[in-house]
Amino acid sequence: xxxxxxxxxxxxxxxxxxxxxxxxxxxxxxxxxxxxxxxxxxxxxxxxxxxxxxxxxxxxxxxxxxxxxxxxxxxxxxxxxxxxxxxxxxxxxxxxxxxxxxxxxxxxxxxxxxxxxxxxxxxxxxxxxxx
Numbered sequence: 001x002x003x004x005x006x007x008x009x010x011x012x013x014x015x016x017x018x019x020x021x022x023x024x025x026x027x028x029x030x031x032x033x034x035x036x037x038x039x040x041x042x043x044x045x046x047x048x049x050x051x052x053x054x055x056x057x058x059x060x061x062x063x064x065x066x067x068x069x070x071x072x073x074x075x076x077x078x079x080x081x082x083x084x085x086x087x088x089x090x091x092x093x094x095x096x097x098x099x100x101x102x103x104x105x106x107x108x109x110x111x112x113x114x115x116x117x118x119x120x121x122x123x124x125x126x127x128x129x130x131x
Contacts, residue, residue, distance in 0.1 A: 005037045010031075013031035029050050029065045038073030044066065050062035063099045067103035067106060071106070085100045085103055089101060
């Protein structure tokens with residue numbers, strides 16, 4: 001497997017995000033989460049678009065991939081990811097809602113100095129980690 005930050009590998013994975021096969025989309029989302037860097041706003045946007053995929057497994061993979069990208073990005077990336085993930089707290093599938101809540105909480109814990117992720121977690125009705 002390629003290393004994080006390898007633009008060719010990340011681009012190759014991203015090119016399969018719209019594949020007809022849900023399993024391919026799921027694998028592509030996971031790969032982009034592992035290969036792209038947090039500052040790659042285009043990769044984060046393409047992963048975030050999969051949060052609305054018709055397939056539950058693809059949406060779940062996108063939750064974790066976006067969390068990985070946001071965790072290594074800046075405050076703006078974290079805030080954008082939190083806003084996108086917050087919408088999934090109302091997903092029809094519990095296997096999507098729970099990971100979204102977990103990733104939101106994790107992002108809040110990683111960005112304690114920044115109030116925005118805590119606000120997103122509080123809006124979701126989840127407890128915030130102690131400072």
